[in-house]
Amino acid sequence: MSMNLLEIENLKTYFFTEAGVVKALDGVTFNVEKGCTIGLVGESGSGKSVTAQSVLRIVPRPGRIVGGKILFNGEDILAKKESEMRSYRGKKISLIFQDPTSSLNPVFTIGNQLSDIVMQHNRVKKDEAAEAVVKALKLVKLPDPEEALTRYPHQFSGGMKQRICIARALLLNPDLLFADEPTTNLDVTIQAQIIALLVDLQKNIGLTLVMITHDMGIVTQMCKCVVVLYAGKVMEIGSIEKIFEMPHPYTEALLKAVPRLDQTRKLISIPGNIPNLIEPPSGCRFHPRCQYAVERCKEEVPPLQDVGGGHMISCHRWRELNGG
């Protein structure tokens, strides 16, 4: 039996803004199997990043986790003291950000920023910490890692900076790595290199990787299993095959919005915008934009149900649409 490294159950993270309560995550449930790469997919504002921040318990104010359960290695993360939680961050669970330029502190050298993390978690001296940093920089194939220690972020290109960010996340051999759209701000050739690097690292060091993205292309390249989020709710969970074969109406719309060279069909965008999360739509949150929506979708929230073989769907009409 495979073991789940991360289990998220009915997670609710709300932002208490002046305009009202933004329900960024409103009952999110999914598991991440150890040693596996899963894709966390959805449009901007669907709650992907907030999920990662919730697991690390670094949701910025005015956000707060208001309910649910997060089990990491079987331990309840939300019950931990802040000091204990801090010892998890960067050491057991790490995060890579979308924009490498803004996620490195511009006024400290790479060596300084990264050694700080090593020294925070392990009682080592400065030069030992620096060695650990060089090792991590070698792992991500940064040229001249020793020299990089004394350099500042602005002296590197975007792709190199993202390598440094990945090295920072891997400094202490974490069990779980969230990569929050790590290639969105890079140009295409660099994107491919970073993806290849992540795939490589995942295989070689047995990392469990949660790939946060809105790019279905990346998902098909990297992930075995996909969680589809929409407006703070899970729409679908399933293996990559299941999801392409019999997708949820939202996933189907997402897939149609991916440009492909080998097809002559038109790109179809999803009509409308992601809903206002202060007063989300009643019933199924996707119903105002769903081409299959019926009266029932407006009234009843569809439960997330196993439709066979671990394929979970939250849709009233999925069965009839897929000939069930």
Next chain:
Amino acid sequence: MGLVKYVIRRLLYMIPLILGISIVVFLVMYAAGDPIQIATAGNPSITEAQRQFLRQYYGLDDPLHVQYFRWLDHFLHLDFGMSLYGGKPVNEIIATYFWETLKLQLVSILLAFAISIPIGVYSAVKQRSIFDYLFSGISIAGISFPVFFLGIVFILVFSFQLGLLPSSGAHGAPKLWPVFGIEHPLLDELVHLAMPATVLTLASLAYNTRLLRAGMLEVMRQDYIMAARASGIPEKKILFKYALKNAIMPLITLLGLSIGFAIGGAPATETVFSWPGLGRAYVTAAQRLDFPLIMGITMIITIMILVANLITDISYASIDPRVSIE
């Protein structure tokens, strides 16, 4: 190597600036009136011939350019000439007042800078808390109350009511500090500094804190702060190491500017506390059109501002690696 070259280049740029300013001030000063007329206005028995003699004596009847070059020649020999009042050399007057002003200003500027760091950081972290509102209120009060008002209130309370602190001067209280009964020159200095320095600190504290608070609020939103948090760095270190170094830039600029302007002094504060400083001397000199003294103090202020700007730019480059001095 680059730094030395840079400093030399900047110092060379200062020469035309200093000359330009001296010419402008010289012309404005002469357009303002006749110092001999002002000096003798209170004496009804003086004759025009005697006035003319005085003008001749001080060389005020020469053509303007002759006077300017004479002044310049002296200036290049580091001599500012004689004051029209009291017959003392301007160099001597500046030397006595300069340190008093610098002492008062440096103490208050550095105090305001140091105090504003914890307050600015805390106000940003606890944005919209009671502390933040309370301090905003105090800040606005500090800016709004004129220093002479605060100064007079301080004198009333601490000198006249409580009899704790001397109300004027920089040295030598008649009855030295009745509370401790200790006699020590340093204590004497501190006792005299206490009120004027506090008033000046309060006046500039608000700007410092507001600037730092705004900077911190901006910086705390950045990804690198969340990245530090996600790496398990404790909050205190994030605030005072990672965020502060990014947020402190505007404060460094303000610090440089204030030190530059410090020598112009705080005429109001110096007047209220009868502080023997350059600010007060400058105002008096301007009122009496004491040409040599006006020129002398102006040049000192100009040079201080230019040097302070240079130091600010260099410290900028040393704090922010993206700023290069070339």
